[in-house]
Amino acid sequence: MGTQSCINIQKEWDIVGARQLGRDIAKKIGFGTVDQARIATAVSELARNIYLYADSGKVCFEAIETIDKKGISMIAIDSGPGISDISLVMQDGYSTSRGLGAGLPGVKRLMDEFDLISEKEQGTEVKTIKWLR
């Protein structure tokens, strides 16, 4: 396990900072350009969700390794309003902000592993992993 790098999301510009950090770490781990773009896009979606719906939170990255594979773990955590109906927000096109509603279902497709844990009034945690091929 590598060390974790986190970036706080408080202002809009932090979304750009988060995707740059995500891309840099992905590049260091050895991901190619297409996967770097996938990871950076996923970071951007999760960071924006924190900024829009929870005001503040953080995104953390870590290089991970098992016996036979390497990858990147990306976790987005906030203590915002939480999500009460997870299956609803995972539907393509569902948005409460007149967005495209493509963020969460998109992140699930962009990454290899996706886990959303949320408790109403407690916050939201999205854990994702992309494996190096």
Add this chain to the structure above:
Amino acid sequence: MRIPILKLYNYLLISIQTEIDDQTAIQFQEDLLDKIHKSGTSGVVIDLTSVEIIDSFIAKVLGDVVTMSDLMGAKVVLTGIQPAVAMTLVDLGIHLTGVATALDLEQGLIKLHQELGE
């Protein structure tokens, strides 16, 4: 930060060279519509060759700008979308249907020229 909009003959030309944050994207939308109105242009090329990521927010702004320009009577062609960006857009489930695209700026101008017959 502001994205520069150039005028070339009857067309407007935009080459996005910087990392776009949300505010810059929205500012660009306003600036472009304003410029279309003032210049009376009928064609716009937005070159995305240097853009490394397009997430759902930026995709929405781009899609909206195409629709709005169209309402004002200007045709927009998006050019130079990188392969990695095209792949992530598909993963996001964003298809930008009805949006004219071309391989590069030159092809974009040719496309406008053909469609507008100017």
